Amino acid sequence: MPTPTTVAWGYYDAAAKPVLRVQSGDEVDVGTLITSTPSRLQGAGVDSADVQQSLRDIVDNVKDHGPGGHILTGPIYVEGADSGDVLEVRIESIDLSIPYAYNAFGPRSGFLPEDFPYSRMKIIPLDREKMVAHFAPGIDIPLHPFFGSIGDAPPAAMGRVSSAPPGIFAGNLDNKELVAGTTLYIPVWTRGALLEIGDGHAGQGNGEVDITAMETSLRGRFQLIVRKDLHAQWPRAETPTHYIAMGIDKDLVTATKNAIREAIDFLVTTKGLTRDEAYMLVSVSSDVDITELVDGNVGVHVMIPKAIFTH
Amino acid sequence: MPTPTTVAWGYYDAAAKPVLRVQSGDEVDVGTLITSTPSRLQGAGVDSADVQQSLRDIVDNVKDHGPGGHILTGPIYVEGADSGDVLEVRIESIDLSIPYAYNAFGPRSGFLPEDFPYSRMKIIPLDREKMVAHFAPGIDIPLHPFFGSIGDAPPAAMGRVSSAPPGIFAGNLDNKELVAGTTLYIPVWTRGALLEIGDGHAGQGNGEVDITAMETSLRGRFQLIVRKDLHAQWPRAETPTHYIAMGIDKDLVTATKNAIREAIDFLVTTKGLTRDEAYMLVSVSSDVDITELVDGNVGVHVMIPKAIFTH
Numbered sequence: 001m002p003t004p005t006t007v008a009w010g011y012y013d014a015a016a017k018p019v020l021r022v023q024s025g026d027e028v029d030v031g032t033l034i035t036s037t038p039s040r041l042q043g044a045g046v047d048s049a050d051v052q053q054s055l056r057d058i059v060d061n062v063k064d065h066g067p068g069g070h071i072l073t074g075p076i077y078v079e080g081a082d083s084g085d086v087l088e089v090r091i092e093s094i095d096l097s098i099p100y101a102y103n104a105f106g107p108r109s110g111f112l113p114e115d116f117p118y119s120r121m122k123i124i125p126l127d128r129e130k131m132v133a134h135f136a137p138g139i140d141i142p143l144h145p146f147f148g149s150i151g152d153a154p155p156a157a158m159g160r161v162s163s164a165p166p167g168i169f170a171g172n173l174d175n176k177e178l179v180a181g182t183t184l185y186i187p188v189w190t191r192g193a194l195l196e197i198g199d200g201h202a203g204q205g206n207g208e209v210d211i212t213a214m215e216t217s218l219r220g221r222f223q224l225i226v227r228k229d230l231h232a233q234w235p236r237a238e239t240p241t242h243y244i245a246m247g248i249d250k251d252l253v254t255a256t257k258n259a260i261r262e263a264i265d266f267l268v269t270t271k272g273l274t275r276d277e278a279y280m281l282v283s284v285s286s287d288v289d290i291t292e293l294v295d296g297n298v299g300v301h302v303m304i305p306k307a308i309f310t311h
Numbered sequence: 312m313p314t315p316t317t318v319a320w321g322y323y324d325a326a327a328k329p330v331l332r333v334q335s336g337d338e339v340d341v342g343t344l345i346t347s348t349p350s351r352l353q354g355a356g357v358d359s360a361d362v363q364q365s366l367r368d369i370v371d372n373v374k375d376h377g378p379g380g381h382i383l384t385g386p387i388y389v390e391g392a393d394s395g396d397v398l399e400v401r402i403e404s405i406d407l408s409i410p411y412a413y414n415a416f417g418p419r420s421g422f423l424p425e426d427f428p429y430s431r432m433k434i435i436p437l438d439r440e441k442m443v444a445h446f447a448p449g450i451d452i453p454l455h456p457f458f459g460s461i462g463d464a465p466p467a468a469m470g471r472v473s474s475a476p477p478g479i480f481a482g483n484l485d486n487k488e489l490v491a492g493t494t495l496y497i498p499v500w501t502r503g504a505l506l507e508i509g510d511g512h513a514g515q516g517n518g519e520v521d522i523t524a525m526e527t528s529l530r531g532r533f534q535l536i537v538r539k540d541l542h543a544q545w546p547r548a549e550t551p552t553h554y555i556a557m558g559i560d561k562d563l564v565t566a567t568k569n570a571i572r573e574a575i576d577f578l579v580t581t582k583g584l585t586r587d588e589a590y591m592l593v594s595v596s597s598d599v600d601i602t603e604l605v606d607g608n609v610g611v612h613v614m615i616p617k618a619i620f621t622h
Contacts, residue, residue: 103591112571112590120587124595133595136588141596141619207599207613209571214595252563256604260423260520276431277447279423280414284435284444284525285452288518288601290611293567300601302518308452 001031002054002073004061007198010163011066012171014156014190018077021192024226027092032147032198033058033071034217036102044102044121052098052217068163070149070172074196078224081193086230087152089184089195090223094145096128101202101214110211111293124214126202133202133214141203145218148174148199155189163198165296166248170235173246173299174213174292176204180220182239187232195224211294234262243304248297252290256300260288263302271309281308312342313365313384315372318509321474322377323482325467325501329388332503335537338403343458343509344369344382345528347413355413355432363409363528379474381460381483385507389535392504397541398463400495400506401534405456407439412513412525421522422604435525437513444513444525452514456529459485459510466500474509476607477559481546484557484610485524485603487515491531493550498543506535522605545573554615559608563601567611571599574613582620592619 006019022028034041037059038051058071081087104121107113125134132140151171154161166173170186178184186193200218237244245266247259260282267278282288285308291299317330333339345352348370349362369382392398415432418424436445443451462482465472477484481497489495497504511529548555556577558570571593578589593599596619602610 103595105590105594110590110594112568115572116587116590120591122588122591135592135595135619136584138622139592139619140621204595205593205597205599205614207567207571207597208594209599210590210594212594252567256518256563256601257423260518261426273447276427277433279416279421279427279521280431280433281446281450282516283416283421283519283521283523284414284446284515286516286518288516288520288604290567290599290601293599303516308446308450310451311449 002033002058002071004058006073007058007062008072008074008196009062009065010068010070011160012151012154012163012169012196013160014153014194016075016153016194018075018192018194021077021079022224023079024224027221027223028076029219029221030073030197031097031219032073032200032217035070035199035215045123046100050100066160066163070163070199072149072163072196072198075153075194077192077194078226081188081226082191083189084231085188086227086232087186087188087193087195088225088227089150089186091178091180091182092221092223094180095219096126096145096202097217097219099126099128100124101126101133101216103210103212103214105210105212109294111209126216143202144176144179145200145202146176146178147197147218147220148172148201148213150184150197152186152188153190153194166299167297168234172199172295174204174208174295175301176206177239177244178237182237185230185232185236207290208292208294236266241306243306245302247300250297252298255298256288259300259302263304313344313369313382315369317384318369318373319383319385319507320373320376321379321381322471323462323465323474323480323507324471325464325505327386327464327505329386329503329505332388332390333535334390335535338532338534339387340530340532341384341508342408342530343384343511343528346381346510346526356434357411361411377471377474381474381510383460383474383507383509386464386505388503388505389537392499392537393502394500395542396499397538397543398497398499398504398506399536399538400461400497402489402491402493402495403532403534405491406530407437407456407513408528408530410437410439411435412437412444412527414521414523414525416521416523420605422520437527454513455487455490456511456513457487457489458508458529458531459483459512459524461495461508463497463499464501464505477610478608479545483510483606484546485515485519485606486612487517488550488555489548493548496541496543496547518601519603519605547577552617554617556613558611561608563609566609567599570611570613574615
């Protein structure tokens, strides 16, 4: 659970001190906090009593802030994991901790700052029974909670990196497909992997265009498995229905090319296709979708349907 | 049906001579031809007897080729349509005309020409009973036939434009969502609208990354309605479950911004949201997806779910 001694505020870092040690195969329950502060939430209309005490404690007592804004829970040291491995993160369940979320944008963030050169913040009530968000009168959005950020430590040479841009260590992917029942595969870059989790979203569209989703606090149960048999340069994922290849870069075209190349590599190495066949198969069967446009590095992912493989 | 006198090979053009005149509200059946030639198809393995006679007739007799490669059926003059209106194209049914499709890429086309600097063409058998494509042993792709290109004439000042890049007149959108049961709304730029239809696809992924889908010949039934009450600068669409806003530009970032601005404009003008609310609503509820990456102008579309609107 998030306390002043179990969170990393705004960074992924190979030098960070683990707050928990687990064995490969263990299940862990992880609570994560909304990416905001009590004063901002109350300023936007949240009742003082509805602000989590854990958020108050962390904001009051954590003085070691990284470059980013996310309060991440961890790092978790996974015994046996080391550079060159892959950490398989099975996302078993996700629950909503609080009955509200927020959405906000600012004058220098989001994908259309030239159109919206000012700040707005909106509190969105969440109905956890019906699993819908009451966005506005007449507009209810079905919830699909997921963690915007799940990552391990980047290579030590990268030092302490901001929690905002996703990268080879996964991190702030903001991929709406990573709901309960899905699995994220992350390249491991340092001993123990040093997993951090946070940036809970009650729901989001591909793109996350104004720079926030329905931001909220979540609890998740994860099984963590060290995969010595897998090796990867970029994160991948799997849902009950799709394989997901990912591309991440500052430039949208480069991120898109990376994602498609990752999809081709996946099809060649795991399904035995030739490179030409794999390129063709992506064209005729797989969706190239925008993950997010707003985190410094942008993301693109390719959804490869499992159902096309008949054996 | 496509014959040497009822097709426009490779262009949209306000000066093109109509091949049919219909009233607003009429239904029309339109046959369209695969974007290829008998010699290329036979070279890739299609039996001579399986090449449509209509394709042979057109290739032998049509000498007026536009800059593009698509054999489009039309133009169809819709009585009463004029510049400033919107043409509502209800796509009522789509049937597969032939039991095969092809996929192909070339050294100077597709999204990864630097990785694939050569040509390949593959014939893909279509099972029209089971509605699957036999891509390869062990890989069957569900079919979702749609027309890659549905457009009216561009403004007369643009002259004869290539059938490849989509634009304000719609055209070669290559939007996989436009299956039977959906509706495309196209700004009208000249008297009679001058609708052309073609580039049949048996299925495709978002992005159409190698520059082709499962290319085939299709028959479609369309209801064409002149909408004097609607005005638009860009095409939009609607499925049973989603509204679709579109962005089109040479640059992927600009196309993405255009698509999001179109989505915001749609939400403001038809749902009464403020611009700030619309920007937020797209972020938390609507997918920004890549339509196609390969047609000169690239496309991005925003999928706005209808279900979020409770009344």
